[in-house]
Amino acid sequence: MNDVLSYLDSHREQQLTELQELLSIASVSTDPDRAADVRSCASWLEAHLLRIGMPTVRVYDTDGHPIVYAEDLRAGAKKPTVLFYGHYDVQPVDPIDLWSAPPFSPTIRDNKIYARGATDDKGQVFLHIKAIEAMLAVDGSLPVNVKMIIEGEEEIGSPNLAPFVASHTDLLSCNCIVVSDTSMFAPGIPSLVYGLRGLCYVQIDVQGPNRDLHSGSYGGAVQNPLNALVTILASLKDEHGHVQIEGFYDNVLPLDDEERASLAALGYSDERLLKDVNVKELFGEQGFTTIERLGARPTLDVNGMVGGFTGEGAKTVLPARAMAKVSMRLVPHQSYEDITKKITAHIHRVAPPGVTVTVTDLHGADPVIVPRSTPAMHAAVRALEETFNERCRFAREGGSIPVVLLFDTVLRSPTVLMGFGLNNENAHSPDEHFDLGNFYAGMKAAVRFYTYAAEMV
Amino acid sequence: MNDVLSYLDSHREQQLTELQELLSIASVSTDPDRAADVRSCASWLEAHLLRIGMPTVRVYDTDGHPIVYAEDLRAGAKKPTVLFYGHYDVQPVDPIDLWSAPPFSPTIRDNKIYARGATDDKGQVFLHIKAIEAMLAVDGSLPVNVKMIIEGEEEIGSPNLAPFVASHTDLLSCNCIVVSDTSMFAPGIPSLVYGLRGLCYVQIDVQGPNRDLHSGSYGGAVQNPLNALVTILASLKDEHGHVQIEGFYDNVLPLDDEERASLAALGYSDERLLKDVNVKELFGEQGFTTIERLGARPTLDVNGMVGGFTGEGAKTVLPARAMAKVSMRLVPHQSYEDITKKITAHIHRVAPPGVTVTVTDLHGADPVIVPRSTPAMHAAVRALEETFNERCRFAREGGSIPVVLLFDTVLRSPTVLMGFGLNNENAHSPDEHFDLGNFYAGMKAAVRFYTYAAEMV
Numbered sequence: 001m002n003d004v005l006s007y008l009d010s011h012r013e014q015q016l017t018e019l020q021e022l023l024s025i026a027s028v029s030t031d032p033d034r035a036a037d038v039r040s041c042a043s044w045l046e047a048h049l050l051r052i053g054m055p056t057v058r059v060y061d062t063d064g065h066p067i068v069y070a071e072d073l074r075a076g077a078k079k080p081t082v083l084f085y086g087h088y089d090v091q092p093v094d095p096i097d098l099w100s101a102p103p104f105s106p107t108i109r110d111n112k113i114y115a116r117g118a119t120d121d122k123g124q125v126f127l128h129i130k131a132i133e134a135m136l137a138v139d140g141s142l143p144v145n146v147k148m149i150i151e152g153e154e155e156i157g158s159p160n161l162a163p164f165v166a167s168h169t170d171l172l173s174c175n176c177i178v179v180s181d182t183s184m185f186a187p188g189i190p191s192l193v194y195g196l197r198g199l200c201y202v203q204i205d206v207q208g209p210n211r212d213l214h215s216g217s218y219g220g221a222v223q224n225p226l227n228a229l230v231t232i233l234a235s236l237k238d239e240h241g242h243v244q245i246e247g248f249y250d251n252v253l254p255l256d257d258e259e260r261a262s263l264a265a266l267g268y269s270d271e272r273l274l275k276d277v278n279v280k281e282l283f284g285e286q287g288f289t290t291i292e293r294l295g296a297r298p299t300l301d302v303n304g305m306v307g308g309f310t311g312e313g314a315k316t317v318l319p320a321r322a323m324a325k326v327s328m329r330l331v332p333h334q335s336y337e338d339i340t341k342k343i344t345a346h347i348h349r350v351a352p353p354g355v356t357v358t359v360t361d362l363h364g365a366d367p368v369i370v371p372r373s374t375p376a377m378h379a380a381v382r383a384l385e386e387t388f389n390e391r392c393r394f395a396r397e398g399g400s401i402p403v404v405l406l407f408d409t410v411l412r413s414p415t416v417l418m419g420f421g422l423n424n425e426n427a428h429s430p431d432e433h434f435d436l437g438n439f440y441a442g443m444k445a446a447v448r449f450y451t452y453a454a455e456m457v
Numbered sequence: 458m459n460d461v462l463s464y465l466d467s468h469r470e471q472q473l474t475e476l477q478e479l480l481s482i483a484s485v486s487t488d489p490d491r492a493a494d495v496r497s498c499a500s501w502l503e504a505h506l507l508r509i510g511m512p513t514v515r516v517y518d519t520d521g522h523p524i525v526y527a528e529d530l531r532a533g534a535k536k537p538t539v540l541f542y543g544h545y546d547v548q549p550v551d552p553i554d555l556w557s558a559p560p561f562s563p564t565i566r567d568n569k570i571y572a573r574g575a576t577d578d579k580g581q582v583f584l585h586i587k588a589i590e591a592m593l594a595v596d597g598s599l600p601v602n603v604k605m606i607i608e609g610e611e612e613i614g615s616p617n618l619a620p621f622v623a624s625h626t627d628l629l630s631c632n633c634i635v636v637s638d639t640s641m642f643a644p645g646i647p648s649l650v651y652g653l654r655g656l657c658y659v660q661i662d663v664q665g666p667n668r669d670l671h672s673g674s675y676g677g678a679v680q681n682p683l684n685a686l687v688t689i690l691a692s693l694k695d696e697h698g699h700v701q702i703e704g705f706y707d708n709v710l711p712l713d714d715e716e717r718a719s720l721a722a723l724g725y726s727d728e729r730l731l732k733d734v735n736v737k738e739l740f741g742e743q744g745f746t747t748i749e750r751l752g753a754r755p756t757l758d759v760n761g762m763v764g765g766f767t768g769e770g771a772k773t774v775l776p777a778r779a780m781a782k783v784s785m786r787l788v789p790h791q792s793y794e795d796i797t798k799k800i801t802a803h804i805h806r807v808a809p810p811g812v813t814v815t816v817t818d819l820h821g822a823d824p825v826i827v828p829r830s831t832p833a834m835h836a837a838v839r840a841l842e843e844t845f846n847e848r849c850r851f852a853r854e855g856g857s858i859p860v861v862l863l864f865d866t867v868l869r870s871p872t873v874l875m876g877f878g879l880n881n882e883n884a885h886s887p888d889e890h891f892d893l894g895n896f897y898a899g900m901k902a903a904v905r906f907y908t909y910a911a912e913m914v
Contacts, residue, residue: 197673201771209734216654216856217880219786220698220756221730221747223740226781227694227759234691237684239809241677273678277666283680283811290678299677302684303774308761309782314658314820316784316856317760324683325766327773329676352696354740363771399673399773423674 001451007134008443016108018048019126019439022088023106023115029065029089029156038152041088042066045129045150052133054148062160065089065152069171072132073145080456081145082376082449083174083413085403086125086181087154090117091428098430111436118434120427124180124420125150127439131446143454147174154181158403165410175456176376177407178449180442182419185266185393187435190384190445192377193417195295195396196404198330198367200339201303204232204347206322207356212308213318223354225322226307232357233324235350236300236343241285243300243328245346251333253369255288255296263291266393276424295396299329325362329398336364365402374414375456383448384418387441418449458908464591465900473565475505476583476896479545480563480572486522486546486613495609498545499523502607509590511605519617522546522609526628529589530602537913538602539833539906540631540870542860543582543638544611547574548885555887568893575891577884581637581877582607584896588903600911604631611638615860622867632913633833634864635906637899639876642723642850644892647841647902649834650874652752652853653861655787655824657796658760661689661804663779664813669765670775680811682779683764689814690781692807693757693800698742700757700785702803708790710826712745712753720748723850733881752853756786782819786855793821822859831871832913840905841875844898875906 008015027041028034042059045068049057054070068088073081093103093116101107106115113123128148135142149172151161165172185191208225209218237243255263268291270282284293293299307322309315330339344359351357371377372394384392397417404415420442426432465472484498485491499516502525506514511527525545530538550560550573558564563572570580585605592599606629608618622629642648665682666675694700712720725748727739741750750756764779766772787796801816808814828834829851841849854874861872877899883889 199673199773201773209736211734213734214856214885215756215758215760215784216656216786217854218734218751219758219784219855220741220750220754221739222734222736223738224758226762227690227757230687230690230759230762231696233684233687239688277668277670277675277679279666279679279811280813281680281811282678283809284677293677294675297677299672300684301672301676301681301773301775302687302765303672303772304765304767304776305683305687305779306763306767308759310761310763310780314782314784315760316656316658316758318758319761322762323767325771327672327771329673352740354736354738356737397674398676399671428671 001447004134004138004447005444007138008130008440008447012440015130019113019123020106022122022126023113023117024104026104027089027117027152028092029153030092035065038065038089042068042152045088048129049148052129053136060164062164064160067152067161067164068150070148071146072142075142075145079144079454080175081147081173082453083172083177084128084146084148085177085179085407086128086150087121087152088125088150089152089155090122091120091155095430100431108436112433113436114431114433116432118432119421119425120432121154121181123434123439124442127420127442128180128446131443131450134443135447135450143451146450147172161403162406165406169410172411174411174413176374176413176453177411177415179404179415179417180419181401182397182417183421183423184419184438185395187422188388189390189393190388191393191395192380192384193395193397193419194372195369196367196401197295197398198334198336199327199363199365199400200330200336200343201325201327201363202340202343203360203362204229204324204326205358205360207320208354209318209320212320215316215318218318222318223352224318225355226319228352228355229305229307229322229324231352232347232350233302233326236326241283243298245342247342248298248339251335251338252298253332255292259296260292262394263296264289266291266395294398296331298331298334301327303327330367332367332369334367336366340364365400366405368405368408370415376414376416376453379452379456380416380418380449382452383445386448387445418445458904461591461595461904462901464595465587465897465904469897472587476570476580477563479579479583480570480574481561483561484546484574484609485549486610487549492522495522495546499525499609502545505586509586510593517621519621521617524609524618524621525607527605528603529599532599532602536601536911537632538604538630539910540629540634541585541603541605542634542636542864543585543607544578544609545582545607546609546612547579548577548612552887557888565893569890570893571888571890573889575889576878576882577889578611578638580891580896581899584877584899585637585903588900588907592904592907600908603907604629618860619863622863626867629868631868631870633831633870633910634868634872636861636872636874637876638858639854639874640878640880641876641895642852644879645845646847646850647845648850648852649837650852650854650876651829652826653824653858654752654855655791655793656784656820656822656857657787657793657800658782658784658820659797659800660817660819661686661781661783662815662817664777665811666775666777669777672773672775675775679775680809681775682812683776685809685812686762686764686779686781688809689804689807690759690783693783698740700755702799704799705755705796708792708795709755710789712749716753717749719851720753721746723748723852751855753788755788755791758784760784787824789824789826791824793823797821822857823862825862825865827872833871833873833910836909836913837873837875837906839909840902843905844902875902
């Protein structure tokens with residue numbers, strides 16, 4: 001393995017040049033005008049995977065953007081199979097004027113590479129490809145069977161991935177899945193994410209009178225949809241941030257002492273968060289630490305709201321309607337369906353008289369928790385600790401990665417979320433970047449992971 | 458007087474032609490591109506007032522649009538003086554595509570004249586001018602001294618009227634003021650408005666984190682400005698519509714039995730309101746009838762609110778800020794200043810932790826109540842009852858007409874609000890119109906009012 005690691009060190013210039021090439025392709029999946037760029041990114045990966053020596057590479061067409069698939073099963077049936085998942089599509093670049101340099105002209109400053117997709121997820125996909133290249137170049141073979149699935153629609157909700165996975169369960173069968181699309185706990189501190197929150201996202205529409213009314217002529221006699229909506233929304237949480245929907249916490253898996261201790265041991269810094277977002281105090285459910293609230297407790301946020309007159313100055317309107325979007329992050333064993341039913345019932349129960357209230361289910365995902373003591377996790381811990389010379393932390397992430405649930409339920413293999421990004425790398429914002437130290441370390445951690453994964457079975 | 462009334466009847470064609478001429482001038486005061494039209498409307502009135510025989514007519518320049526002033530004081534010092542107030546500017550015409558005919562090409566359909574300004578307030582100004590013309594033509598003199606002030610900035614809040622009035626108190630001194638810029642209680646039922654609600658209008662800005670955050674990564678740990686704002690807004694009223702601001706009702710003049718009886722006698726129809734605005738039930742403060750809530754009780758409405766993601770679909774944002782506009786209609790003896798202080802204190806008291814809340818005073822006016830038993834009111838009642846052959850009702854209006862307070866405090870003369878509009882004449886909407894029956898009746902009522910006003914002193 002040492003020769004493989006040396007190979008990685010001695011090919012840095014080439015790795016960077018190629019990564020810049022990959023990052024130059026404007027594969028914005030949500031923009032119909034960029035469909036050709038997305039396809040050309042898939043072709044670039046196909047050619048590159050063939051060039052590094054993957055024996056089988058295919059680009060699968062879907063109803064949307066193509067899926068790139070590659071495999072090297074030459075390790076043989078006696079060796080385990082690792083499925084790598086990543087995505088080659090990127091977020092839009094708006095607001096473009098806030099970028100220091102053009103988003104698809106990768107630039108290196110301060111040992112970071114700046115470009116759209118640098119950390120999310122092209123840079124992290126590419127470090128796996130380079131790790132595999134190094135093993136193939138030095139050893140002529142891989143220590144495990146490797147399958148790679150790299151999709152082009154992650155940033156638009158992976159609409160075509162579920163049907164593809166469902167109809168290709170044999171092709172994708174594996175002993176574990178590895179994903180590098182999350183963040184490290186902090187600079188220099190590697191982590192494995194084992195919990196992802198689910199999501200329940202609803203829209204509330206409140207219809208009052210048939211037209212905007214003059215609040216002087218009608219105020220006091222006709223229910224105001226904005227007043228009605230704030231009453232509904234305020235009823236969802238108490239002043240301590242505890243959700244008031246009946247039965248909301250019924251299925252929440254309590255944090256056991258061991259997990260609380262392990263989360264506490266992460267040494268999460270409230271001070272850093274206060275400074276990061278520039279607020280005077282944090283706010284959340286009582287009886288839990290910030291790191292517990294962020295990953296292990298469900299939340300409820302109003303994501304958007306609008307109604308009436310919102311321009312400059314004063315207009316005395318009693319609006320005809322008002323709208324709000326509300327989402328809840330869910331934790332095991334809450335279910336998206338159950339919580340959607342419960343919030344809908346709650347809203348209708350507390351809706352004030354004189355208005356018509358509609359609740360629309362916009363989006364949802366169940367929470368996921370992956371076991372921390374699988375052989376794949378052990379391989380990942382060992383790979384990370386050897387590479388970073390630092391104890392690996394187990395973290396829960398507040399967001400949702402629906403593909404993890406998909407793999408869990410359809411492929412029935414455990415997923416390892418081994419990310420090399422950092423929280424402040426502007427994944428969905430201007431000046432997205434990826435730390436090159438973590439890029440280089442990530443390649444080595446990947447080599448070690450595939451090597452130790454060979455001992456899994 | 459009968460000859461004067463006959464004169465009015467025999468000049469209908471001419472009155473309509475002239476009114477159409479006046480309504481053709483696009484005197485939209487808020488639109489800088491229409492400034493020349495506004496001025497040309499003032500000139501039209503100046504010429505017209507001279508032509509009907511007013512001995513003194515002047516156009517006063519202001520920092521904005523001009524004020525037209527006319528007087529005929531030939532009745533002499535022994536006769537009382539009536540000051541007529543009206544405005545010749547009009548609301549904008551947007552949305553223009555909802556008009557059945559061009560807003561400045563007056564058309565007559567179904568005994569109504571359609572044009573911007575028809576009811577608010579050119580038609581109602583013009584009926585006074587025509588009443589004066591008839592008296593001058595038939596009698597050669599007026600029964601009282603008449604002063605007329607017709608401004609061009611009412612629709613933009615009369616910014617230059619207060620300084621003009623304050624610096625011309627002698628010019629404008631009078632025994633009573635008459636205004637025709639309100640509505641009749643119902644078709645065929647004349648009314649005098651004796652109460653106008655005041656206004657307190659504030660904007661609430663809530664600043665949370667320094668940028669929009671991902672609700673998955675930060676939700677549960679950082680206070681959400683939208684959640685904070687709905688908590689604040691919901692605290693302003695209880696579920697029965699009663700305002701919860703400490704001391705809000707302290708200075709509210711209770712309704713006495715006589716006024717409650719007189720409001721009840723108006724025969725206000727809840728069913729008509731339900732149908733008008735198309736809601737299933739009305740909503741308002743308990744213990745009061747709809748007509749009491751509309752005119753005699755203070756109210757609180759959220760007039761606008763915005764924050765976060767309000768487009769199609771789901772975006773899991775925890776917004777950096779949120780904003781709402783809130784207004785309260787005030788009744789005697791609440792004061793705009795006092796209520797602004799009280800709501801500001803309330804908001805800061807209930808503001809949740811973790812956000813910065815700012816309250817801005819946008820606008821305000823004190824409520825007004827004019828005595829119902831002045832000689833001027835008696836003259837108006839008599840004029841209206843003789844004209845409409847129907848008992849005159851006393852009404853409170855929910856809106857605010859700040860000039861009434863201005864005249865009350867600066868000129869110290871009682872105001873008579875004798876309106877000939879109807880509530881459904883689309884004063885600020887497309888297809889504004891004025892009932893020609895009320896236009897003709899209004900001219901006669903005006904003649905009678907000036908005549909009976911001669912007996913005031």
